[in-house]
Amino acid sequence: MAGTPFERHAIKELDLEIPSGSFVSILGQTGSGKSTLIQLIAGLLEPTSGTIQVGPYTLKQGGKQSADVRKHVGIVFQYPEHQLFEETVAKDIAFGPRNQGLTEKEIKKRVEMALEWVGLPSSFADRSPFQLSGGQMRRVALAGVLALAPDILILDEPTAGLDPQGKMDLLTLIHRLHRDQNMTVILVTHDMNEAAKYADYLFVLADGTCRLHGSPSEVFQKQKQLTALALDLPEITRLIHQLNQKVHPPIPTDLFTIDQLESYLLERLRKVENV
Amino acid sequence: MSQIAIGQYIPGQSLIHRLDPRAKLLFVFAYMILVFFSNHLYSYTFLLAFTFVAMFLSRISLRIFLLALKPILFLIGFTMIFHLFLTKGGAVLIQLPIMTVYEEGLKQTVFISIRFILLVIMASLLTFTTSPMDLTDAFESLLKPFTRLGLPVHEFALMMSIALRFIPTLWDETEKIKKAQMARGADFESGNILRRAKSYIPVLIPLFISAFRRAEELALAMEARGYKGGEGRTKLRELHYTHYDVWLVIVFIGLCIGLWLLRR
Numbered sequence: 001m002a003g004t005p006f007e008r009h010a011i012k013e014l015d016l017e018i019p020s021g022s023f024v025s026i027l028g029q030t031g032s033g034k035s036t037l038i039q040l041i042a043g044l045l046e047p048t049s050g051t052i053q054v055g056p057y058t059l060k061q062g063g064k065q066s067a068d069v070r071k072h073v074g075i076v077f078q079y080p081e082h083q084l085f086e087e088t089v090a091k092d093i094a095f096g097p098r099n100q101g102l103t104e105k106e107i108k109k110r111v112e113m114a115l116e117w118v119g120l121p122s123s124f125a126d127r128s129p130f131q132l133s134g135g136q137m138r139r140v141a142l143a144g145v146l147a148l149a150p151d152i153l154i155l156d157e158p159t160a161g162l163d164p165q166g167k168m169d170l171l172t173l174i175h176r177l178h179r180d181q182n183m184t185v186i187l188v189t190h191d192m193n194e195a196a197k198y199a200d201y202l203f204v205l206a207d208g209t210c211r212l213h214g215s216p217s218e219v220f221q222k223q224k225q226l227t228a229l230a231l232d233l234p235e236i237t238r239l240i241h242q243l244n245q246k247v248h249p250p251i252p253t254d255l256f257t258i259d260q261l262e263s264y265l266l267e268r269l270r271k272v273e274n275v
Numbered sequence: 276m277s278q279i280a281i282g283q284y285i286p287g288q289s290l291i292h293r294l295d296p297r298a299k300l301l302f303v304f305a306y307m308i309l310v311f312f313s314n315h316l317y318s319y320t321f322l323l324a325f326t327f328v329a330m331f332l333s334r335i336s337l338r339i340f341l342l343a344l345k346p347i348l349f350l351i352g353f354t355m356i357f358h359l360f361l362t363k364g365g366a367v368l369i370q371l372p373i374m375t376v377y378e379e380g381l382k383q384t385v386f387i388s389i390r391f392i393l394l395v396i397m398a399s400l401l402t403f404t405t406s407p408m409d410l411t412d413a414f415e416s417l418l419k420p421f422t423r424l425g426l427p428v429h430e431f432a433l434m435m436s437i438a439l440r441f442i443p444t445l446w447d448e449t450e451k452i453k454k455a456q457m458a459r460g461a462d463f464e465s466g467n468i469l470r471r472a473k474s475y476i477p478v479l480i481p482l483f484i485s486a487f488r489r490a491e492e493l494a495l496a497m498e499a500r501g502y503k504g505g506e507g508r509t510k511l512r513e514l515h516y517t518h519y520d521v522w523l524v525i526v527f528i529g530l531c532i533g534l535w536l537l538r539r
Contacts, residue, residue, distance in 0.1 A: 075458040077451060
C-alpha cells in the first residue's frame with residue numbers, strides 16, 4: 001500500500017532481541033503494533049525495511065527464508081479455534097506435521113504428543129472438533145500448532161474469552177512447555193497479571209516502537225510511564241503499593257504471585273515474632 | 276483491502292457525490308439505455324464528452340477510473356476482435372487470405388469498445404460517488420411500489436446491505452485464517468490448479484463456519500432489538516431530492532434531445 005493514502009507504518013524504529021529459550025511477553029494497547037511484530041517474526045509478513053534474525057535465518061524484503069522460518073516458529077493467533085477444519089481432532093492436529101512431509105508413523109506420534117502436551121485424553125482424537133467446548137477447541141487448536149514441534153511458540157492473547165480457571169490452566173500449560181521442552185515463548189497480551197506472573201522479560205510497545213523493556217520488576221517500577229501508555233500495574237503490585245503505605249520497611253515489588261507474597265509475609269512475621 | 280476495485284466507494288464532497296442516490300441510480304439506468312440508441316460517430320463523441328465532464332465533476336482521479344476499466348479490458352478486446360473479422364458490409368478495407376476486414380466491421384469495433392467504456396465508467400461513477408448504504412436505501416425506495424405485488428423489497432434491501440457490510444469483515448477473516456494455516460505449513464502458491472484449489476479447503480471450511488456463526492449472532496442481535504421487518508419502520512437517514520436532482524433531470528432531457536438531433 002506504499003504511496004497510497006492508506007499507507008501506515010505499523011512498526012517503526014523497533015529494535016529488540018529475544019534470547020532463545022526465554023519466556024517473554026509483549027505488552028501494548030490495541031494498535032500498538034504487537035500483531036504486526038509477531039507476524040514479522042513468524043515469517044508471515046514481509047518487512048518493507050529492516051531485518052529480522054530468527055536463529056540462523058534472516059528475514060528481509062524480497063528474502064526467501066520465510067518458509068524456513070515458518071518451520072521453526074509456531075504461531076497461535078487470537079481465537080485459534082476458528083481455524084479448525086477437519087472432521088476429527090487427530091486429523092486437524094496432523095495438518096501441520098503432514099505439511100512438513102513427515103511419515104504417517106511420525107505424524108501419529110506427533111498427534112499423540114501434542115494431545116498430551118495440551119492435557120487432552122487420547123480418546124479425543126476421533127471426535128469432531130466442532131462438538132467440543134470452547135476451551136477444549138482452543139486446546140485442540142494449540143495442539144495443532146504444537147504438533148509442528150516449534151522451537152519458538154508465539155501466542156497472541158491466548159486466553160481471550162476464557163473463564164478465569166481456563167485462563168490459568170492454559171497459561172500453566174504453556175509455562176510447563178516452556179520449562180520442559182525449552183521452548184522460546186512469546187506471549188502477546190494486555191493482561192498485566194499474566195505478563196507479570198509468567199514472563200522473564202517484558203517489552204512494552206506503543207505506536208509501533210518499544211517504549212519500555214526489562215524484567216517484570218524493572219518494568220512495573222515505572223508506574224508513571226506505564227500509566228502514560230494507558231497500561232495498568234498487575235493487581236498484586238498494586239496491592240503491595242497499598243500495603244507499603246502502611247508498613248515499614250516496604251515490601252519488595254518484585255513479587256508477582258500470591259504464593260510468593262504469602263511466603264514473604266510469613267517469613268517476615270516469623271522474624272518479628274522471634275525478636 | 277489491497278486494491279481499489281470496481282464497486283469501491285470513494286468518499287468526497289463533489290457535486291456528483293451530493294446528488295440524491297435515487298436520482299443517480301435512475302439516471303445511470305436511463306443513461307445505459309440511452310447509450311444503445313447511439314449509432315453515429317457524432318453521437319458517441321457527444322456521449323463521451325458528457326461522460327468526461329461527469330468524471331471531472333466527481334473530482335475522482337482518472338487513475339482510479341482506469342483501474343476500474345482494467346478488469347474488463349479483456350472483454351473489450353475479445354469483442355473487438357470478433358467484430359473486426361466477422362461483421363460484413365461496406366467497402367473492403369483489408370483483404371487477407373483467411374478473412375476480410377470490412378468498413379462496417381471497423382466501425383462496429385470502435386463503437387462497441389466505446390459503448391463498453393461508457394457503460395463501465397458510468398456504473399463506476401455511481402458506485403464511486405454513492406456509499407453502499409445510500410445505494411441500498413435508493414434501491415429500497417425505488418422498488419417500494421412493487422411491495423404491493425408481493426415483492427419483499429425491504430428484505431431484499433436488508434440482504435443487500437448486510438452482504439455489503441460483511442465483505443470487508445469476511446475478507447479480514449480470510450486473511451487471518453490463511454495466515455494461521457500458512458503458519459502450519461499450508462502452501463497456497465505452488466502446484467497445479469486442482470492442487471491449489473484443494474489447498475484452500477482449510478481456509479474455506481473455517482470461513483463458512485464463521486460466516487454461519489456470524490449470521491446466527493446477527494439474527495439473534497436483531498431479534499433482541501425487536502426487529503420485525505420493514506412494516507412501519509422509520510428511517511434514521513431519509514433521502515431528499517434537492518435542486519441538483521432537478522438539474523440532473525434537465526441534463527438528461529438535454530442528452531436525449533442532443534442524441535435525437537445527432538441521430539437523424
